[in-house]
Amino acid sequence: MNIQAIKTRIYNEHEDLISFLIEYLPGTLSEKSIVVVTSKIVALTEGRTARIADEVEREALIRQESSWALETKHTWLTITDGMVMASAGIDESNADGKIILLPKNSFRSAEEIRKKLMEHYHVQNLGVLITDSRTIPLRAGIVGVALGYAGFKGIRDYRGTPDIFGRILKMSRTNVADSVATAAVLEMGEGNEQQPLAIVIGARIDFIDQIDIQELFIDPMDDMYRPFFENISDEDIHSTKDDFSTNN
Numbered sequence: 001m002n003i004q005a006i007k008t009r010i011y012n013e014h015e016d017l018i019s020f021l022i023e024y025l026p027g028t029l030s031e032k033s034i035v036v037v038t039s040k041i042v043a044l045t046e047g048r049t050a051r052i053a054d055e056v057e058r059e060a061l062i063r064q065e066s067s068w069a070l071e072t073k074h075t076w077l078t079i080t081d082g083m084v085m086a087s088a089g090i091d092e093s094n095a096d097g098k099i100i101l102l103p104k105n106s107f108r109s110a111e112e113i114r115k116k117l118m119e120h121y122h123v124q125n126l127g128v129l130i131t132d133s134r135t136i137p138l139r140a141g142i143v144g145v146a147l148g149y150a151g152f153k154g155i156r157d158y159r160g161t162p163d164i165f166g167r168i169l170k171m172s173r174t175n176v177a178d179s180v181a182t183a184a185v186l187e188m189g190e191g192n193e194q195q196p197l198a199i200v201i202g203a204r205i206d207f208i209d210q211i212d213i214q215e216l217f218i219d220p221m222d223d224m225y226r227p228f229f230e231n232i233s234d235e236d237i238h239s240t241k242d243d244f245s246t247n248n
Contacts (some may be wrong), residue, residue, distance in 0.1 A: 002200070003200050004198060005188045017045040021117065024197055028121065030201055034198055036184040036198040036200075037088075038130075040196065043101055044100065066079060085145075127152040129177065129180060129184065131188075144186065145178050146178050148213075151208070159171065162208055179199060
């Protein structure tokens with residue numbers, strides 16, 4: 001898999017996104033390419049910005065953008081667009097004084113972008129991936145995540161197939177969309193790189209016209225980690241850290 005991050009000028013709010021993409025994408029796109037677009041410029045296209053005067057307004061906005069929200073000592077922990085994320089994905093970095101929200105519907109935006117780019121570049125198999133960043137529980141740093149995508153299967157399902165020893169796999173699935181997003185965001189950067197676009201070529205994915213937008217989502221009540229976080233205590237966390245330090 002080859003990933004080419006693309007440096008651009010600063011994208012302006014309400015600018016035409018397709019014209020911007022054509023300005024910076026290569027003159028031709030290969031069949032089975034994936035065009036990666038950071039969610040920030042999709043949100044700017046939609047005018048999904050706000051100005052807040054204080055923390056009261058910030059909290060109100062976070063709650064408005066979330067289906068569930070919990071204040072923690074570090075940030076707000078929220079469920080937004082079916083994913084756990086900090087502060088409903090509200091972004092204040094590289095935003096020129098405004099807060100940038102998530103796109104209204106990233107899956108729909110990805111499909112609209114895909115259709116227009118397929119028409120412009122005359123390709124039959126094209127993926128579009130809208131990315132953001134997220135934290136992973138018990139891990140420092142952020143990784144890329146797929147907010148929305150179009151043109152390819154977001155998950156590879158191994159259930160019901162044999163492993164190398166012939167045992168039938170019962171739970172194994174690969175999250176393709178988030179895996180590609182993480183790789184792309186690593187190349188695009190999170191600071192002042194000014195690379196909001198990328199092209200992914202040679203990814204081992206299945207290109208399709210109609211995706212299942214529910215394929216990656218898990219009901220919070222069914223999530224396998226839910227009992228763990230309900231029962232963990234501060235004492236357990238510190239005990240684990242002490243054990244790790246002792247053994248290493």
